[in-house]
Amino acid sequence: MTAHVEELQFQAETRQLLDLMIHSVYSNKDSFLRELVSNSSDALDKLRIEAFRDKDLGVDTSDLHIDLEIDKDARTLTVRDNGIGMSRDEVVDLIGTLAKSGTAEVRAKLKEAKDAAASEELIGQFGIGFYSTFMVADTVTLVTRKAGETTATKWESSGAGTYTIEEVEGAPQGTSVTLALKPADEEDHLHDYTSEWKIRELVKRYSDFIAWPIRMQVEKTTGEGDEKTTTLEDETINSMKALWTRSKDDVSDEEYTEFYRHVSHAWDEPLEVIPMKAEGTFEYQALLFVPTRAPFDLFMRESKIGIQLYVKRVFIMDDCEELVPEYLRFVKGVVDAADLSLNVSREILQQDRQIRAIRRRLTKKVLSTISDLQANEPEKYATLWSEFGRALKEGLLSDPDNVQTILGLSSFASTHSDEKPTTLADYVSRMKDGQDTIYYMTGETRQQVENSPHMEAFAAKGLEVLILTDPVDEMWTGSVPEFDGKAFRSIAKGAVDLGDDEKSEEQDAKKEQFADLTSWMAEALSDDVKEVRLSTRLTTSPACIVGDDFSLSPTLEKMYRASGQAVPKTKRILEINPDHALITALEKAHAEKKDTEQLTETARLLYGTALLAEGGELEDPASFAKLLADRLTRTL
Structure with missing residues (x-):
């Protein structure tokens, strides 16, 4: 009876990736053996623990090992184990396709890689080491039988876009991978994978610590002269020292x-x-x-x-x-x-x-x-923080016992420097006399935060502000109250008191002067804001949106909506700058009881631009755009 051989197409992304790896980049071909031995070691680990848990599995675990077999005449190298093995579906899932997200990303990065070292890092980073076999082999043949099953699966490919798969009988339990090696390069003896010394060197370099014996048949010569005989013996070539x-x-x-x-x-x-x-x-x-x-x-x-x-x-x-x-x-x-x-x-x-x-x-x-x-x-x-800082900061939410430790380890972008992040200890050491608060602002980008109207008074007074743009920053800042006795405070929430006593009397006078305007604006914008008040944080912008101390930031609201969670509409506070020409003109027009409809349009435009300036989203962008276009038309 002839076995049924099925030819299947590689996943499109896998085909492109294989093509890149076969013809590219990556010079450290020796590493393919480490990948195969590592896979075999995993298979042996899994079999031993599965046999321990399932007494009915019926497998012999007395001599678990990895065999390396060289055939110089056929130019093949086989890596064989008697481990857990794979079923047909597992072979297709694990070998025939890239069963991971991000393959498009690795392809793009491999194309961009400038040298072999960068390419090698990327291959490992995306967990696709098995495919490195195609850099040394014209054809790869895998035969595997899963523990507890009677039928084995044979998989074969030249990496050219298709692979064949068939059921085979009589194969031992475990997995063998046979590489039909590329033709020998007479000038490149360092990559002769049919050489016993080369395989020994690779095992010693990459896999000496593997806990299972790695065996290879080696030639042993005994006797001298006419009595000299050569035999093949199995030899364990790794130390197995943990x-x-x-x-x-x-x-x-x-x-x-x-x-x-x-x-x-x-x-x-x-x-x-x-x-x-x-x-x-x-x-x-x-x-x-x-x-x-x-x-x-x-x-x-x-x-x-x-x-x-x-x-x-x-x-x-x-x-x-x-x-x-x-x-x-x-x-x-x-x-x-x-x-x-x-x-x-x-x-x-x-x-x-x-x-x-x-x-x-x-x-x-x-x-x-x-x-x-x-x-x-x-x-x-600096390397650790740039790669893993965002993950580490998750501990500020999940590990209350180590919050202060994690804060001490953390670095943050800051208005103190455009390039180098700061630790909180360094921030505290630079605090001005009398300052007892660590100021911060969250946002989607550094540019958005730096250009925010909320930043104006702090920049004018030279007060340092942490610039927090990681999504996790939106979460931990709401639950971590202080560092080293210094409270965290968002510059975009609550009232701002920067301790300027000289201006307090002047501010009281302006509150009285603008009382009618703020009261009218609060009513005109009542669908969107809970209060309109004069600002002490603005120096050049006409207005800004301010949250309560415990309200959600606009960025956090976006995150919740993006994850499919319903977020109730939150009315926040509109602060206006009494020293800005637009606000003084608006106050004068309101006092003189000019066109109410036009004043209402101005208030709506003022609110909309303030919302956009902080990275918020307009409820009806089309209406706002039409209102703005109409107003601009009338000014020409």
């Missing part, structure tokens, strides 16, 4: 880098290595890494959160969410606990006292490491 059990002095930077790449499936280098060892009530070892680059899915819902959990060097699970808070999801690594059960589940972990204690200690250690970078290695800290 890095987290070794002291930092005994591990090279290169070993840490390769282990980081293994556990994180990334291709960048770690920005910081954090080894930990705890003894006493709860014994555990941990090896954590702060990446140099943020993964593309850091702020996506499907982003993987957490680090690998081991118990006495036995792999338990990937991405253990209970070991680190969500705002530290960029931290990668392993935790090896001594006293947990091997049969632990995610549900049990959520209630486990030991896991909660480990989580607290890991969190404090990571935050203290960031603090050390901030104090002693400003360039590293």
